[in-house]
Amino acid sequence: AQTVTQSQPEMSVQEAETVTLSCTYDTSESDYYLFWYKQPPSRQMILVIRQEAYKQQNATENRFSVNFQKAAKSFSLKISDSQLGDAAMYFCAYSLLKNSGGGADGLTFGKGTHLIIQP
């Protein structure tokens, strides 16, 4: 079974600074997706960024980027120029590639990291 581990229950960063959230996973598959989701107090899970395992290039979305190390099974999220609106729970998630966005077999989530932005 696949597992996803987020070792940082809580992280704090000053506004405008950079923060990195860690995630490791365990799988015997070679083709899969990795995701970072954000869950603000509104409770809605919002997709931040997605990485396909067969792509060597790290995904980026504006201020968000990942460091994907396939051999080490590591998938960290870097948030640059942190903003107050970035405060939320961040979840790392895994899905088999054949199930595209996580439908049929579901997403496997980590326990989450609570990100606090200090003004």
Place this chain on the structure above:
Amino acid sequence: KAGVTQTPRYLIKTRGQQVTLSCSPISGHRSVSWYQQTPGQGLQFLFEYFSETQRNKGNFPGRFSGRQFSNSRSEMNVSTLELGDSALYLCASSLGQGDRSPLHFGNGTRLTVT
């Protein structure tokens, strides 16, 4: 385009009762997945429906069931409620089989069992 809509937002039930939660996916999305979120267990996959058929099920007892209608709307039912069923239930939709679109989540239904 409207997002994923879950109703109700909050629900309080008593042990032993049953409950039905509703999810309307984004227009055009044919796949609907359900997740349970608790402080202890985190986010866990319940099941997924596509074209009115359950494609896969997570590791939950048979008290948890669901269905999908021809318009892709989905309901999940929990019978004989237990205190441990108190959780946030999240629904997510995607285009469906063969696509590579990610899941879009709703705001969830907060179920409290007393």
